[in-house]
Amino acid sequence: MYGYCAVGLAKNGNLPPGAAGYGAGLGVLALLAHIAVRLRAPCADPLLLPIGVLLNGLGLVLIYRLDLETPADPAAPTQLVWSALGVTLFTVVVLLLRDHRTLQRYAYVCVAAALALLILPIFFPAVNGARIWIRIAGFSIQPGEFAKVLLAVFFAAYLAANRNALAYTGRRVWRVQLPTGRVLGPIVAVWLLNVGVLVLERDLGTSLLFFGLFVVLLYVATGRTGWIAVGLVLASFGAVAVGWLEPHVHSRVEDWLHPFASIDAGQGPNQLAQSLFAFAAGGVLGTGLGLGHSVLIGFATKSDFILATAGEELGFAGLSAIFLLYGLLVERGFRAGLALRDPFGRLLAVGLASIVALQVFVIAGGVTGLIPLTGMAMPFLAQGGSSVVTNWAIVALLIRVSDSARGQGEGRSTS
């Protein structure tokens, strides 16, 4: 099962040295993670870790491949270090966290940490128009990425504790039953605060993600269709308002509707048009690794637009495989949620799976012209240390949750 990363890196065979180093590095890390899983979570879903390793390895290959086009700015070594950190975190979580329900106790610690992480970047200078990075000792970190997991934990814990109150108490107005303010208040406040901070930081992709996560968990916890309706109304209202008011977002929507407007205006193709060109150039089978020209996209090829390289060089076949891998990861998350008995675990599993699903959809839909583009990292594939570490944490939690889920059946419930 660790042949995956070897396969991924074997494609580098015709490229200069260093490939062996990458392969060995990732292989050793994957082996360590595997041993940790075998020791501490023997009943865990056997697909989760390989999918993570495969996607991470593929991401390294793609970034390394793009490094060849930009010799002055190599990103793969840094990404490998971050991957190592991520796998280490994964191992630590799997080893130390014996039962996911422990996390329930730290719900408020989580939310406080999440808020702190979200607010922190405001004090650092903006990069490319968004204040979402902090720079420490040459490393740039995107704290919002970590906040995702923490918020998922908090939402899951709080909703698990209060779901009956949310679902069955409170006043009834027409056909909608409103929950009491005492129960709903804190969670809405936390969420508003988060989204507010993110809008201030101009990171709309992440606020969209939080919003989606919130609505999904609320629905799963209470079973009220009304939440979906309220969520959709709020979302469309917010989207239209932001789309009109924020010039940055407005231009993104315009680009989405008319990707070739800048060509007609004689300014050459914009990023989205270049991205579409790259996907189209891939066709069904792709040009083959190293033979595409996705570097024409220019800015952010290794991060937000990494999927364009995958699409051009691996083709529709490769892209479908990647999408299906994500689909498998998400499906395994939901399955763990279904199998579990405790509400917190169920909500946590659903929340984590939804994060991955929404994130993939938002960025993949964005670069292929399905929805307006919002900057976000493709999980595991894209350049970005915080993202890789966070995704490893998500997989670690899913491993833990799935281990509990499968353990129940064998009467090995750890509680």
Added chain:
Amino acid sequence: MTRYIRHPAVLCALLLVALLVNAARVQVFEARAYDDNPANRRSAIARYERPRGDILVGRERITGSRDTGEQLRYERTYRDGPLYAPVTGFSSQVYGTTFLEHAADPLLSGTDPLLTPFPLWNDLTRRLTPGGDVVTTLDAAAQRAAYGGLRGRKGAVAAVEPSTGRILALVSTPSYDPAELSGNAGSTGRAWARLNRDPDKPMLNRAIRQTYPPGSTFKVVTAAAALDSGTVTDLDAATRSPVPYTLPGTTTALTNEGDGCEDAPLRAAFEWSCNTVFAKLGVDVGVSRMAATAQAFGFNEGGLRVPFAVARSTFDTSVDRAQLALSSIGQYNTRATPLQMAMVSAAVADDGLLRRPYLVERTTTDDGNTVGTPGVRPVRQVMSPATAMRMRELMEGVVSEGTGTNAAIPGAVVGGKTGTAQHGVGNSGTPYAWFVSWAQGERDVQPRVAVAVVVEDASAVRGDITGGGVAAPIAKAVMEAVLRSPAN
């Protein structure tokens, strides 16, 4: 709760399907539209990713490709660029392609499906087909002789092989080096601007794209029409031609540069280029017979490609008798490209048969396998063989004792016709010196080469500039070069 977990799971599945469907749309169904978008640089990158096929003269490659290591990787190079520019044209990363580089572009750039062993082969193997080569019909020695003869002057030379239509030389001066336009650097843009600004128009291909009044060389056509129509039956019988000749219906009197044209027989009139005799002859033949002969030679016929387009030569058919008289001596609206006049000479040399001229001997893949040959070319009987024989006699007379003695080659049979064409308001423009000829070597069974030379020269004094003096020596050099090379 289980039910409510399933709902978002289904939603995620739907999102996955949406992503897959959209990816299929972009990558498979609409891919062609994106690929063909002019702002997509991929087609340009792919085009210059492999070295371009070469153009050959004999066995010598006159083009090449240089690896620049840039995004548009290979750039065109030329050997003897100015010498062959009227044939090769240029292949520029910025300004496109012209002439042979344009006409044979699919083959040279490797996109021609004939280059691959099976259809869709490259889609399977993902290999780029190397560009194929184009072997021209040019004779390097003839080309050099023509270019050397024109050096420093403005003009053009076209030479063809009468028995086949192979183009042996195609020269236009002043010329330019197409290599200057190959790349995409700033110097390319400056060279482009400079060449376009140049009043001498170095990028104009005078041999095929410029028409000139053919002047007295058109008398070959008029004489052929007169002989073929039976207007003149005896070359040595006196014609009833007054000097000066008053153009019918006008008071304009036409004169000659030399004496002895009054009632001159056709042979003498041809040798000494009597305007009066031929103007009257044209009127006697009549516009329909004149036009029919001219059109049989290729005048008024558009669409000739060698494989690039040749400008249309014209003989005005809606004329009164005075205009017909002038048209018959190559003035008024009569205009011809140098290649057209070479075709006229070739038809005389080849028993009255006109073969469509062509420039591509064969096309090959990069490893030399033949892809295409000219195949069977159409042949047209322009005049009866008997007329052609008498026309050869007339043209031989011009070289042996007439105005074209400068073109005589010892040991060879040479026929020719001089011409001096005047143009502009009141003939104020620079006159054009013409010479059309053909030559047959001692051991040859038929004429080997037919040439047309035109020289426009502002520095020459009018009247002094005659085809025999300026153009004939150039034609002689070209014919000698061809006769020296071994027959194939």
